[in-house]
Amino acid sequence: MSAGRRGVAIGGVIVTAMVLLALLAPVLTAYGPNTVDTGAILEPPSARHWAGTDNLGRDLFARILYGGRTSLGVAFGIVAIGMGLGALLGCAVGLAGGWVDRIAMRLVDVALAIPSLVIALALAAAVGPSLVNLVLILGGLAVPLYVRLFRSEALSLRERPFVLAARANGASAWRLLGVHILPNIAPLFATLASSALGTALVAASALSFIGLGAQPPMPEWGALIFEGRNTIMYEWWCAVLPGMAVALSALGFVLLGDGLRDVLDPRGERT
Amino acid sequence: MSALLEIAGLSVSYGAARVVSDVTLTLSAGEVLGLVGESGSGKSTLGMAVLGLLDPAARVEAGRIALDGEDLLALPLAQRRALCGSTIALIPQEPMAALNPTLKVGRQLDLVLRRHGKGDARARSALVEQALASVLIADPPRILAAYPFQLSGGQLQRVLIALAFALTPRLVIADEPTTALDMSAQGAVLDLLVSRAREQGVGVLLISHNLPLVRRFADRVAVMRRGVIVEEGPADAVLAAPCHDYTRALVAALPANAAPRCPLPVPEA
Amino acid sequence: MSAPLLELADARLTYRRGGTRFTALDGVSLSVARGECVGVIGESGSGKSSLARVIAGLAEGASGTLRLGGETVPITPGQRRRDQCRRIQMVFQDPVGSLNPTLTIGAIIAEGLAIHRLAAGAERARRVAGLLKDVGLDPAMAGRRPHELSGGQRQRVAIARALAVEPDLILLDEPTSALDLVVQAQILNLLLRLQQERGLAYLFISHDLDVVRHLCDHVHVITGGLIVESGATAAVFARSQHPYTQGLIAAMPGASAP
Numbered sequence: 001m002s003a004g005r006r007g008v009a010i011g012g013v014i015v016t017a018m019v020l021l022a023l024l025a026p027v028l029t030a031y032g033p034n035t036v037d038t039g040a041i042l043e044p045p046s047a048r049h050w051a052g053t054d055n056l057g058r059d060l061f062a063r064i065l066y067g068g069r070t071s072l073g074v075a076f077g078i079v080a081i082g083m084g085l086g087a088l089l090g091c092a093v094g095l096a097g098g099w100v101d102r103i104a105m106r107l108v109d110v111a112l113a114i115p116s117l118v119i120a121l122a123l124a125a126a127v128g129p130s131l132v133n134l135v136l137i138l139g140g141l142a143v144p145l146y147v148r149l150f151r152s153e154a155l156s157l158r159e160r161p162f163v164l165a166a167r168a169n170g171a172s173a174w175r176l177l178g179v180h181i182l183p184n185i186a187p188l189f190a191t192l193a194s195s196a197l198g199t200a201l202v203a204a205s206a207l208s209f210i211g212l213g214a215q216p217p218m219p220e221w222g223a224l225i226f227e228g229r230n231t232i233m234y235e236w237w238c239a240v241l242p243g244m245a246v247a248l249s250a251l252g253f254v255l256l257g258d259g260l261r262d263v264l265d266p267r268g269e270r271t
Numbered sequence: 272m273s274a275l276l277e278i279a280g281l282s283v284s285y286g287a288a289r290v291v292s293d294v295t296l297t298l299s300a301g302e303v304l305g306l307v308g309e310s311g312s313g314k315s316t317l318g319m320a321v322l323g324l325l326d327p328a329a330r331v332e333a334g335r336i337a338l339d340g341e342d343l344l345a346l347p348l349a350q351r352r353a354l355c356g357s358t359i360a361l362i363p364q365e366p367m368a369a370l371n372p373t374l375k376v377g378r379q380l381d382l383v384l385r386r387h388g389k390g391d392a393r394a395r396s397a398l399v400e401q402a403l404a405s406v407l408i409a410d411p412p413r414i415l416a417a418y419p420f421q422l423s424g425g426q427l428q429r430v431l432i433a434l435a436f437a438l439t440p441r442l443v444i445a446d447e448p449t450t451a452l453d454m455s456a457q458g459a460v461l462d463l464l465v466s467r468a469r470e471q472g473v474g475v476l477l478i479s480h481n482l483p484l485v486r487r488f489a490d491r492v493a494v495m496r497r498g499v500i501v502e503e504g505p506a507d508a509v510l511a512a513p514c515h516d517y518t519r520a521l522v523a524a525l526p527a528n529a530a531p532r533c534p535l536p537v538p539e540a
Numbered sequence: 541m542s543a544p545l546l547e548l549a550d551a552r553l554t555y556r557r558g559g560t561r562f563t564a565l566d567g568v569s570l571s572v573a574r575g576e577c578v579g580v581i582g583e584s585g586s587g588k589s590s591l592a593r594v595i596a597g598l599a600e601g602a603s604g605t606l607r608l609g610g611e612t613v614p615i616t617p618g619q620r621r622r623d624q625c626r627r628i629q630m631v632f633q634d635p636v637g638s639l640n641p642t643l644t645i646g647a648i649i650a651e652g653l654a655i656h657r658l659a660a661g662a663e664r665a666r667r668v669a670g671l672l673k674d675v676g677l678d679p680a681m682a683g684r685r686p687h688e689l690s691g692g693q694r695q696r697v698a699i700a701r702a703l704a705v706e707p708d709l710i711l712l713d714e715p716t717s718a719l720d721l722v723v724q725a726q727i728l729n730l731l732l733r734l735q736q737e738r739g740l741a742y743l744f745i746s747h748d749l750d751v752v753r754h755l756c757d758h759v760h761v762i763t764g765g766l767i768v769e770s771g772a773t774a775a776v777f778a779r780s781q782h783p784y785t786q787g788l789i790a791a792m793p794g795a796s797a798p
Contacts, residue, residue, distance in 0.1 A: 161632035161633075161638045162639050165638070165701065166651065166655075167617070168625065168628070169625050169626070169656075169705070170624075170655060170656075171655050175654075175655065179643070309720050310723075423584065423585070453747050454791060455583060455791040457791075457793070481721070484793045486793070524721055525725075525750065526728065526755075531753065532755065534733070535728060535729055537725050
């Protein structure tokens with residue numbers, strides 16, 4: 001098996017496993033994510049509580065599983081907005097060319113010149129910390145980069161003979177975009193999206209860790225790490241296990257993305 | 272003249288398909304042997320087999336490839352690799368693809384000469400100048416300072432020929448060297464290649480599907496069809512008055528040999 | 541006498557690359573009559589591909605006059621009416637880049653029918669099958685994808701795509717230059733047959749003098765963005781007037797007759 005295929009296989013398995021664990025949370029654990037049990041505070045992992053309990057006696061395994069729904073959902077949302085919008089706008093702009101392209105690129109240049117982390121923090125502080133705001137802010141900040149990237153893909157595609165043939169035939173912009181441009185950037189999109197999911201997951205967890213995303217008692221992984229930070233020396237499971245969930249998922253996404261790039265990129269179509 | 276290159280009973284397959292079947296050819300020093308055929312006839316595979324640059328999926332089933340009497344197929348990989356480029360040179364179809372697009376031409380030439388141990392910086396520089404002069408390049412400094420994309424196909428091919436000969440090869444394999452060039456450049460480039468080769472006593476294996484060019488520039492020609500040599504002999508004789516039906520059909524399919532706007536006879540697949 | 545099918549007058553095209561202006565076409569005029577095969581001989585950088593793009597309506601910033609069947613047609617991109625676009629179709633040099641790798645052969649050929657609303661559903665499928673047969677391919681190929689086809693087969697598909705909308709003129713830009721000699725003969729035969737059956741006009745652009753001499757009634761020689769010689773093919777080849785043409789003819793590989 002080639003290195004690319006291995007990456008896709010391993011990464012794919014990890015990602016699928018994490019997603020399934022998150023989706024099947026109610027089936028996999030009897031505990032609720034927010035059920036307080038003052039009689040079982042800070043218990044280590046055991047047969048009763050597979051990942052132990054936190055400082056309010058909540059079952060950590062349940063909090064991690066339900067937290068996965070939030071964390072992974074946020075990551076998918078950020079990439080859907082950032083890359084989805086970015087790809088659509090980028091392709092449309094690249095296809096249009098002319099003054100539309102020029103103006104759009106100047107806007108993108110301005111947007112990229114401002115450090116994104118600063119903007120993220122400022123916006124998050126301004127609109128108030130919440131998960132929805134987190135998705136919108138991080139997603140929105142990613143748009144300019146992807147606009148530029150997919151615009152250059154579209155620019156090179158629009159000069160390929162098969163697109164020239166359609167343009168000369170009077171094909172509408174919708175047809176050019178939907179039939180010729182977007183399907184041919186799909187492999188690139190899939191590759192980038194996989195890696196971007198890893199980045200988005202870590203970024204969202206980081207912002208939640210500093211309190212700008214998910215608010216307690218929501219069991220998001222970054223928030224869980226924050227909650228476990230004080231007890232990290234002796235009751236290590238509270239911070240380390242959610243941390244491992246983030247790391248493992250991010251690893252899965254990155255492996256999948258790298259693998260997809262090897263499998264999809266050098267073959268035929270991207271001559 | 273002793274045989275420079277001897278191929279005996281060579282067979283190459285890709286998986287289950289036999290691409291080269293029991294081919295026997297000889298090439299002498301200073302001679303130009305044309306190898307013609309349709310695409311898929313196995314002619315490029317044969318060239319790659321001699322160079323040792325076969326696709327990893329291809330396997331040499333049987334036969335012998337001897338350069339100056341030494342069996343190349345029996346050599347260890349490292350030694351075989353060392354021959355490539357220096358003793359056996361390749362002039363490829365796409366000159367643009369053979370050069371690094373991010374380096375200036377002069378720098379690339381210098382790097383290759385350095386890798387083959389052609390002396391210190393001054394010696395290499397002199398060698399480069401001499402090489403470019405020998406391929407009749409009008410303005411060497413401009414060519415050396417340019418990036419590959421700034422030069423035409425014909426100019427790039429001349430540079431590659433200059434480079435190949437600067438490494439003093441015994442054998443040059445030219446794999447469709449003019450197919451990507453304009454018509455007027457094709458004749459000039461081949462003329463250059465063939466005259467340099469004859470001057471230096473270098474053997475040339477000219478792989479091409481362009482029959483008129485091969486007829487003009489090659490001494491002998493071998494016609495290949497589906498992995499088998501169907502006809503072989505002096506280039507002008509074979510292509511002017513072919514004996515084998517297939518060769519006759521190939522020659523008849525040339526637009527130049529047909530009446531205007533009449534259907535061309537097409538050889539059987 | 542009816543108006544020529546295509547009349548191009550004083551076509552000009554300049555590019556701006558970096559800071560410099562580069563003139564691709566410097567006042568080119570030509571015409572193509574119905575059912576005629578006109579050749580344009582040019583080498584790389586001569587402007588021949590720019591000429592094709594200008595006629596096809598793909599060149600930004602082109603100027604000049606273009607008339608189709610007597611009617612003036614916009615020369616700049618994006619301004620032609622759909623039915624004007626239908627009348628000129630293109631076939632390109634590169635069989636690999638000519639076909640959208642994500643579509644099936646049937647979808648590729650049928651695209652023109654969809655754009656110009658000429659047929660739908662079962663009728664569309666019927667026409668695609670008929671076109672595949674016309675270009676010498678098995679109608680069952682409609683379900684395959686481009687990467688499964690050889691270079692020659694892909695060019696046939698490109699020709700079928702051009703034929704689908706029943707154009708008046710097909711612009712062929714080096715259609716056989718990437719093909720080996722046997723496949724080239726097959727494609728040239730196909731083009732001849734289609735022209736005789738359908739009364740199509742061709743504008744055939746190539747650097748291969750043998751092919752142009754074989755196929756074309758009338759020929760133009762282009763270099764440096766200008767047409768330097770024009771005339772009936774036999775006359776131009778037998779008694780060329782311009783030194784550039786003479787140089788090209790002299791550089792041809794050898795005596796043609798066996």
